[in-house]
Amino acid sequence: MEAIRKPQRLRCSVQNYDWGRAGEESTVALLFSRNNPIDPARPYAEFWIGTHPSGPSSLLSLGSSDSQPTLLKSWILENPSVLLGDKVFDKWGGDLPFLFKVLSVSKALSIQAHPDKKLAKKLHEMHPNVYKDSNHKPEMAIALTEFKALCGFISIEELKDVLTGVPEITEMIGDEDVHRYMKFKETDPYDKTKVVLLSIFTKLMSTCKEAVSESVSKLKYRLNIENKVRTLTEKEQLALQLEKQYPNDIGVISSFFFNYVKLVPGEALYIGANEPHAYISGECIECMATSDNVVRAGLTPKYKDVQTLCSMLTYKQGYPEVLRExxxxxxxxxxxxxxxxxxxxxxxxxxxxxxxxxxxxxxxxxxxxxxxxxxxxxxxxxxxxxxxxxxxxxxxxxxxxxxxxxxxxxxxxxxxxxxxxxx
Missing domain, CATH: 2.60.120.10 (Jelly Rolls)
Known part of the structure; x- marks a missing residue:
């Protein structure tokens, strides 16, 4: 029994998404180089440790130098109740319930949310090539460096300032919903404000490409002119940064709807199901339920599922909780x-x-x-x-x-x- 319970050193997987940091600048590449050669010209975005089939770990001590390494998941399945513990095995079966990662972010990730279990199962059944598993994906990011992210919708009063101060947004969604929203107070019930925010955000995210391109151009031109006579806000500076990374993308405009969070090393952010977010820059430890389900709607060349994202969000407003160790x-x-x-x-x-x-x-x-x-x-x-x-x-x-x-x-x-x- 003691031999079975011996800890095992792992060979881990890496993801070379284009938003990752290049070569030696990347903590992900540094970690991966322990057991693998790296290409200094390639971006290294995510270091995966776990059993998910999109990036499985294998056992270095049990034949991982061979052409067919022993996968961690296969080894666990030989004695799941012993290796995972009885209670974990009873709840989640013969698999790790969590996926452990390190992220190195040089370019903004997509505006996205992760489905709850019910929606994840439905999406996997309908589009298995896009939504790779049927699990939910609550997650937590712990900053290793200064880490910037968009997370959750801003408060009612902050959104009022956006609707009056960013004319490009009002032009895209129309005056009717804006006037309805301007009557809200912070003390109004969530169900009441949710309906109008859902309508506003869905209109914005569903705008046709031509209108989005025109609005982003207007925003960029206006901010560059105003930058000559005043200091732009952090959100305005971020919008210009995002426009350089993703020209003519709706995410440039919709970024004004979200909280701009800056974590210092050691601070953490947790994100539940159906909450909008987008990581902007920095390096972090990330842990989540074992899943790779992502519903995207902006700041990405990948598949966008705008209607699913807009319909699934909670539309809760306010600054997210920051965890400390x-x-x-x-x-x-x-x-x-x-x-x-x-x-x-x-x-x-x-x-x-x-x-x-x-x-x-x-x-x-x-x-x-x-x-x-x-x-x-x-x-x-x-x-x-x-x-x-x-x-x-x-x-x-x-x-x-x-x-x-x-x-x-x-x-x-x-x-x-x-x-x-x-x-």
């Missing part, structure tokens, strides 16, 4: 989002320090993002050296110990099933 002890702190599938620990060691990571009731994935040291699989066993890019799958009920040397520092992130799930 809660210390568990001197070396370990935790991010706990309101989702059963995952939580993330940050483990930080100075020179000549060590920390025991006690056994938990579900599986974990450990990723070294900075420094070097060693890992001890269980008390009394030999230590293995670890450096940046090393990733380990640790089975349920398995203790490990992390150690640094005289000159070493170590930064490790651990993803696991939310501890609240076991309570």
């Amino acid at each position: 809660a210390p568990l002890n001197t070396n370990i702190s935790r991010y706990t989002p309101p989702f059963d599938e995952f939580e993330v620990d940050h483990i930080s060691l100075s020179p000549r320090e060590s920390v025991s990571c006690p056994p938990v009731l579900g599986p974990s994935i450990f990723l070294v993002v900075a420094g070097e040291g060693s890992i001890q699989m269980c008390p009394g066993t030999d230590e293995d050296s670890i450096i940046v890019g090393d990733a380990y799958f640790v089975p349920a009920k398995t203790e490990i110990r992390l150690i640094t040397g005289a000159a070493g520092e170590l930064q490790v992130y651990r993803a696991g099933v939310n501890s609240r799930f076991f309570n």
